[in-house]
Amino acid sequence: MTVSSTVAVIGGGPAGLMAAEVLSASGAQVHVYDAMPSVGRKFLLAGRGGLNLTHSEPFDVFVTRFSERRAQLEPLLAAFGPQQAREWAAGLGIETFVGTSGRVFPTDMKAAPLLRAWLHRLRAAGVQFHMRHRWVGDGAFDANALRFATPTGEVTAKADAVVLALGGASWARLGSDGAWAPWLQAQGVAVAPLLPANCGFDGAGWSEHFSSRFAGQPFKSVAIAFTDSQGRHFARKGEFVATATGIEGSLVYAASALLRDEIAANGSATLLLDLLPDRSAEQVLAAVKHPRGARSLSSHLKSRLGIEGIKAGVLHEALSKEAMQDPAQLAATIKAVPLKLVATRPVDEAISTAGGVRFDALDPALMATALPGVFAAGEMLDWEAPTGGYLLTAAMASGAAAARGAIQRLGL
Ligand SMILES: Cc1cc2nc3c(=O)[nH]c(=O)nc-3n(C[C@H](O)[C@H](O)[C@H](O)COP(=O)(O)OP(=O)(O)OC[C@H]3O[C@@H](n4cnc5c(N)ncnc54)[C@H](O)[C@@H]3O)c2cc1C
Numbered sequence: 001m002t003v004s005s006t007v008a009v010i011g012g013g014p015a016g017l018m019a020a021e022v023l024s025a026s027g028a029q030v031h032v033y034d035a036m037p038s039v040g041r042k043f044l045l046a047g048r049g050g051l052n053l054t055h056s057e058p059f060d061v062f063v064t065r066f067s068e069r070r071a072q073l074e075p076l077l078a079a080f081g082p083q084q085a086r087e088w089a090a091g092l093g094i095e096t097f098v099g100t101s102g103r104v105f106p107t108d109m110k111a112a113p114l115l116r117a118w119l120h121r122l123r124a125a126g127v128q129f130h131m132r133h134r135w136v137g138d139g140a141f142d143a144n145a146l147r148f149a150t151p152t153g154e155v156t157a158k159a160d161a162v163v164l165a166l167g168g169a170s171w172a173r174l175g176s177d178g179a180w181a182p183w184l185q186a187q188g189v190a191v192a193p194l195l196p197a198n199c200g201f202d203g204a205g206w207s208e209h210f211s212s213r214f215a216g217q218p219f220k221s222v223a224i225a226f227t228d229s230q231g232r233h234f235a236r237k238g239e240f241v242a243t244a245t246g247i248e249g250s251l252v253y254a255a256s257a258l259l260r261d262e263i264a265a266n267g268s269a270t271l272l273l274d275l276l277p278d279r280s281a282e283q284v285l286a287a288v289k290h291p292r293g294a295r296s297l298s299s300h301l302k303s304r305l306g307i308e309g310i311k312a313g314v315l316h317e318a319l320s321k322e323a324m325q326d327p328a329q330l331a332a333t334i335k336a337v338p339l340k341l342v343a344t345r346p347v348d349e350a351i352s353t354a355g356g357v358r359f360d361a362l363d364p365a366l367m368a369t370a371l372p373g374v375f376a377a378g379e380m381l382d383w384e385a386p387t388g389g390y391l392l393t394a395a396m397a398s399g400a401a402a403a404r405g406a407i408q409r410l411g412l
């Protein structure tokens with residue numbers, strides 16, 4: 001092939017933009033198509049939380065965060081991993097820092113300046129952007145006539161190779177709606193069901209009284225523990241939020257893959273909430289038993305253990321009036337409030353998506369074996385990871401890998 005090979009990158013999130021960057025550096029004519037009026041909308045949303053770009057932990061720990069997909073992602077992350085992500089940002093004039101949790105953020109905690117600089121560099125390199133071009137992938141796939149729905153009607157485009165970077169199925173209003181899944185399946189590309197990852201749950205069984213008072217309020221300095229029916233265990237301190245119908249927030253997201261899979265397998269998952277993880281069961285029992293004189297139980301719990309508000313509320317949810325008066329039951333429940341969850345919140349609300357194009361439908365260069373010349377990257381692939389910068393790093397790593405695959409195939 002010649003240097004004038006044309007590559008269509010469909011989807012302008014971090015995976016697609018990274019693919020465009022690597023491809024344009026090799027001399028390909030790169031066209032980025034996106035359904036939305038502008039690219040990188042979810043990337044910008046991530047910036048609202050400070051843009052956790054990557055994580056500073058050692059590489060051999062970093063790769064364990066991809067659990068069962070470690071083997072598939074490790075080679076991609078070895079080429080573009082946490083260190084490269086920071087260097088890449090620095091190359092765009094965006095310095096990063098390591099937060100107390102080891103997470104890495106741009107110093108200004110913003111996504112917009114980074115995206116602006118990135119798009120500027122891509123345009124300068126000759127990448128052409130086609131916004132409001134929604135790829136329509138039903139029917140037979142033809143790289144010589146890629147179909148796009150645009151405000152002025154359907155247009156077609158021709159490409160020597162295609163990188164699909166269409167994202168998952170969460171926050172559809174930002175562009176990633178998962179509509180591609182049945183289209184690719186119909187072409188013989190195996191796709192694992194798209195499921196919520198880093199998601200909230202329903203079914204904590206809150207009373208009307210509890211949810212009207214405490215929905216939206218955080219459980220701070222707590223811990224949750226959960227063991228699934230296969231004996232896999234999760235235990236961590238942190239915080240999360242009560243919703244009207246359940247729970248969400250960082251600590252819940254961290255446990256969400258296990259909880260989701262347990263609900264799918266057995267219909268429910270019961271986690272144990274420790275309201276005072278820094279005190280032993282014995283200390284809590286001693287404090288509960290401590291003579292309280294004329295004081296009410298609630299003021300006793302507040303003064304001796306700091307339990308009030310939502311923490312007191314959840315104890316009343318779990319225990320009858322009589323059980324509240326029994327020190328042993330009360331103390332045991334303070335250390336382990338059972339919360340039975342019965343459903344994930346919908347994937348559209350999730351931070352990310354599990355499932356997607358299966359790795360066994362791709363060759364090591366991320367080309368779909370059923371669609372030669374078509375590569376896939378980013379969250380639309382069948383991997384998941386917790387929050388902590390792993391999602392963006394792996395999206396970009398796979399975008400770069402798919403681009404390298406296309407470059408090799410085109411002989412650039
Ligand atoms: C609230 C929130 C906060 C987050 N914060 C972080 C964080 O701090 N750190 C982190 O690592 N990750 C974070 N993430 C996750 C991260 O943003 C995603 O994992 C990442 O954006 C995935 O990149 P992607 O390029 O694969 O897909 P996306 O960013 O979803 O991009 C896919 C693109 O494809 C386009 N598209 C889809 N279908 C079509 C079609 N048919 N035709 C044309 N275009 C199409 C979409 O419009 C979109 O622009 C966050 C996510 C959310 C929701």
